[in-house]
Amino acid sequence: MLVTPMRVLIAVALTTLSILPAAAQSDxxxxxxxVPHADLSIVDPYFSGVYITRNFGYLVYDTLFGMDRAFHPxxxxxxxxxxxxxxxxxxxxxxxxLKFRDGQPVRAADAVASLxxxxxxxxxxxxxxxxxxxxxxxxDDSTFHIVLKGRFPVLEALATTTTPTxxxxxxxxxxxxxxxxxxxxxxxxxxxxVKDQWQPGHKAVYVRNPxxxxxxxxxxxxxGGKVVKVDRIEWLYIPEAAIAVQALExxxxxxxxxxxxxxxxxxxxxxxxxxxxxxxxxxxVRFNQLHPxxxxxxxxxxxxxVADQRDYMSAMAGDPSxxxxxxxxxxxxxxxxxxxxxxxxxxxxWDRAKRLVAEAGYKGERIVVxxxxxxxxxxxxxxxxxxxxxxxxxxxxxxxxxxGTAIKRINVKEPVDQGGWSVFGTAYASYDLxxxxxxxxxxxxxxxxxxxxxxxxxxxxxxxxxxxAAEDEARRRALAGQIQRRAFEIALYMPVGQYxxxxxxxxxxxxxxxxxxxxxxxxxxx
Numbered sequence: 001m002l003v004t005p006m007r008v009l010i011a012v013a014l015t016t017l018s019i020l021p022a023a024a025q026s027d028x029x030x031x032x033x034x035v036p037h038a039d040l041s042i043v044d045p046y047f048s049g050v051y052i053t054r055n056f057g058y059l060v061y062d063t064l065f066g067m068d069r070a071f072h073p074x075x076x077x078x079x080x081x082x083x084x085x086x087x088x089x090x091x092x093x094x095x096x097x098l099k100f101r102d103g104q105p106v107r108a109a110d111a112v113a114s115l116x117x118x119x120x121x122x123x124x125x126x127x128x129x130x131x132x133x134x135x136x137x138x139x140d141d142s143t144f145h146i147v148l149k150g151r152f153p154v155l156e157a158l159a160t161t162t163t164p165t166x167x168x169x170x171x172x173x174x175x176x177x178x179x180x181x182x183x184x185x186x187x188x189x190x191x192x193x194v195k196d197q198w199q200p201g202h203k204a205v206y207v208r209n210p211x212x213x214x215x216x217x218x219x220x221x222x223x224g225g226k227v228v229k230v231d232r233i234e235w236l237y238i239p240e241a242a243i244a245v246q247a248l249e250x251x252x253x254x255x256x257x258x259x260x261x262x263x264x265x266x267x268x269x270x271x272x273x274x275x276x277x278x279x280x281x282x283x284x285v286r287f288n289q290l291h292p293x294x295x296x297x298x299x300x301x302x303x304x305x306v307a308d309q310r311d312y313m314s315a316m317a318g319d320p321s322x323x324x325x326x327x328x329x330x331x332x333x334x335x336x337x338x339x340x341x342x343x344x345x346x347x348x349x350w351d352r353a354k355r356l357v358a359e360a361g362y363k364g365e366r367i368v369v370x371x372x373x374x375x376x377x378x379x380x381x382x383x384x385x386x387x388x389x390x391x392x393x394x395x396x397x398x399x400x401x402x403x404g405t406a407i408k409r410i411n412v413k414e415p416v417d418q419g420g421w422s423v424f425g426t427a428y429a430s431y432d433l434x435x436x437x438x439x440x441x442x443x444x445x446x447x448x449x450x451x452x453x454x455x456x457x458x459x460x461x462x463x464x465x466x467x468x469a470a471e472d473e474a475r476r477r478a479l480a481g482q483i484q485r486r487a488f489e490i491a492l493y494m495p496v497g498q499y500x501x502x503x504x505x506x507x508x509x510x511x512x513x514x515x516x517x518x519x520x521x522x523x524x525x526x
Contacts, residue, residue: 029525030231032509035244036518037258038375039237040204041404043193044182046121049163049440049451050407051429058222058519059206059233060101061167061187064092064111065159066223069515071431073159074223076215077106077168077188083154090154091145099211100170101186108138113174115158118166120178123443123450125157126166128468150469153437161222161431161517162438190214190226190521191233200404204235219513219522226521229511233520239374239402248273248504254525257518259504260376261318267504275504278516281427282331283312283381283496284441286453288422291415293365293394300491302356306348307388309497315380316427317499326498329439329484331430339481343488344495353392367396368416370424372403381425381496389423410452424452429516430498435476436467436483441493453493460486 038052045057066076075081079095098106115136119126130136132152138144146154158166170186185193191206198204214225236253238244241260247253249270259267259275268275287294287303294300313323326332327345367389371382382398389396399409399421406424414420433439442464443449446456460483467479487493505512510524 031234032230032232032255032520032523032525033234033236033253034255034518034520035238035247035253035257036204036235038372038403039201039239040198040235041200041407042181043185045167045169046118046164046178047181048407048411050403051163052403054161054163054165055518056193056204057165057167057187058189058517059191060185060189060193061169062098062189062226063159063165063167063222065155066221067159067161068220068223071434073155074217074220076223077111081155087151088148089145090148091139091143094142095213095215096142097213098188100188101192101209102170103211104170105141106168106188107141107171108144109141110171110174111168112136112138112144113171114168115166117174117176117178118164121450122160122162122164122166123445124162124440125153125160125437126164127450128152128437128465129154129157132468151471152468156437159223160438162440163432188212190228201402202237204237206233206235207231214521219519221513221515222517222519226519228521229524230520241376245504248506251506251508254509255503255505255512257503258375259502261322261500261502264502264504272507273504274507274512275502276512276514277500277502278514279331279430280499280501281377281429282326282433282498283316283377283425283427285381285385285423285425285494285496286441286451287455287491287493288420289453289455290413290447291420291422293360293362293367294422296360297490298356298360299362300494302353302360302392303388304343304488304491304494305353305356306350306392307344307494307496308348309344309495311388312381312384312496313499315384316377316497323497323499326495329433329442329487329492329495330435330480331433332498334430334434339484340488341485343491357392357394362394364395366416367394367422368399368420369396370406370410370421371398371400372406373400374402377427377499378403378425381427385423385425413447413454425496427499429501431516436464436480442483442487444492455492457486457490457492460490460492 042048042053062077064077065073068074079093081092083090119130134147136146190212192209194205208228208231214227217224244256245263248256267273289295309325317323327340369386372378412420440451444455444457444460447454463483470476508526511522
């Protein structure tokens with residue numbers, strides 16, 4: 001096998017990055033070049049829950065409400081709204097001068113159709129909102145209403161950053177079957193996607209939307225004014241961390257979204273670079289519960305009986321200052337208090353685990369572990385999982401690819417011998433695991449469910465429904481605790497700890513938002 005020296009790879013990558021379009025070369029100060037955490041492969045904002053598609057959506061689409069840093073909903077496309085005294089009806093009026101890329105005005109009918117399509121694919125707030133609603137319908141071109149059967153956190157649902165996110169698209173596109181992937185992009189957001197310059201596996205390009213009218217409020221996470229201060233954004237996909245860091249240090253790129261912890265100290269010591277940390281991510285390992293062997297609860301319980309979050313976090317985040325154990329299905333310090341009944345926090349029990357494997361009747365079925373090698377943390381997570389399962393005496397195979405290919409395979413429901421999978425590891429932003437609504441891993445709808453893994457448990461679904469209907473915080477907190485206990489009891493999935501995330505950018509960029517989501521408006525390049 002021919003191994004290319006790293007210095008050669010770096011030289012080739014930097015040469016490639018330097019071959020910029022003439023417009024970018026002549027006006028480089030208005031082109032923001034960013035290395036995203038993954039390759040963009042899906043542009044339908046509802047079709048997948050992956051963060052790269054969500055980040056794409058925030059550039060080219062807009063939302064009815066945004067979420068501020070305190071996780072409070074704030075109006076975005078909405079000019080005004082009113083709730084009935086009993087909380088069962090909401091009326092919304094859109095802002096004036098909202099336009100899609102094709103020049104057509106944004107209408108209430110577009111918002112209604114978008115919410116109905118999004119609601120089918122979003123298994124956090126979306127499906128629950130559709131189930132709770134008597135009607136979601138337009139009143140006139142600028143006004144629509146939502147009528148409910150019972151109380152529901154409507155504004156939180158419309159403002160959610162949990163993927164898929166409720167971006168608004170034209171009615172003609174939103175009427176497409178929710179399970180048919182869209183390839184056309186027509187949003188009303190601050191940027192336009194330049195599809196004919198899209199090179200999957202290498203580059204995605206966005207330009208300023210001259211028709212976008214930003215709100216007057218200061219930017220605040222995904223809320224407030226989205227003022228565009230650059231003419232062009234280039235997402236340059238560089239899967240090798242060392243090459244991405246070198247490109248940042250030499251100024252060939254301006255911003256690296258996912259700066260590996262191993263490079264944090266060196267980057268922070270560079271006088272031309274700012275390293276920005278934020279609460280970070282919770283590692284998650286999910287099992288395919290449609291097919292053997294993990295359709296058997298005892299096989300899942302066996303894995304949780306011996307998994308050690310310290311092993312995962314050491315591999316994924318390095319120095320202990322970068323991570324913490326978190327024995328909860330919610331983000332650390334979220335609701336409720338950590339209480340896993342000792343499933344992950346207690347002593348590791350290999351004898352019990354091997355006994356469970358035997359009781360499950362494991363027959364040596366091939367177990368495929370998805371391994372996205374281009375995302376350092378997830379690659380490490382896959383390797384720890386592989387070794388853990390092998391130590392249990394299981395027949396394990398790594399399926400190594402880049403993230404774009406991995407997410408396509410993760411959506412395959414067939415068995416492993418037909419291109420399916422058995423286990424995959426990923427990570428969720430901590431703000432997506434705050435409660436039973438935002439934590440998509442707590443869905444248990446079976447084969448009809450959206451989230452790959454397709455767990456099935458009527459108890460969790462009933463508890464989650466009760467959580468939405470609860471009218472006071474104490475009741476919600478109690479139900480969240482019951483959901484957590486049930487999730488660990490049936491080994492619904494496996495949280496593997498919480499780690500700090502970092503982004504790095506050159507100090508020639510002013511106004512980089514402190515949002516946990518890498519939004520790119522309000523950034524000025526000197």
